[in-house]
Amino acid sequence: MAEGIIGLSASFLVIVALILWLIILSKGKFWILKSIVITLATLFSIIVLISLKDFIGWPSKSSIPKEFQLHWAIIDEPNKIRNTEGAIYMWVTALDKENETKGLPRAYKIDYTRKNHEEIVKGLISLGDGIQQKGERVKAKEDIDIEEDLSNLQEIVIYELPKPLLPDKNDSRTEQGGASSNNFNALEIDPETGRPILEKKEE
Structure with a gap:
């Protein structure tokens, strides 16, 4: 795509420059040079038409990506x-x-x-x-x-196509689970009242 855009832009610039040069010097002189300019302008126009094929859906014959x-x-x-x-x-x-x-x-x-x-x-x-x-x-x-x-x-x-590598979440879950289990204190339930025993009575 980049090569096609560069080729197309450069061709248009050359064509415009040649046309301007021809208009400025068109006073009946240098007819040989004018013929050469017209020929070059025609050739560059053909190059533009060929370059346009890359922009209108034609398959590219350039090297396929690596x-x-x-x-x-x-x-x-x-x-x-x-x-x-x-x-x-x-x-x-x-x-x-x-x-x-x-x-x-x-x-x-x-x-x-x-x-x-x-x-x-x-x-x-x-x-x-x-x-x-x-x-x-x-x-x-x-x-x-x-x-x-x-x-x-x-x-x-x-x-x-190889599947993308994702970070392993098992290790982090194990670490988080281990930390939470160490910091967690189980509550004792009073069988008579069904309420948690917040403080143990001294015997």
């Missing part, structure tokens, strides 16, 4: 008839070192591999059972059966 919580995924298997390589679309939220979510959920698109397919299916089954799932981006293995450059291939592993 650790993330998997909310759901859709598997598009390769199809030789339609000549499609396949892809996996994931809806995830980045996690920090304490497994706490940071930021908002985002849609990502990763390359299809059989390993990723199996991991996603396993995660979706667990999600269907109400078990939260955590994922990690790992380095792709060289023995993957895919005719692509492995340097840009994202491989993932999915497993159960």
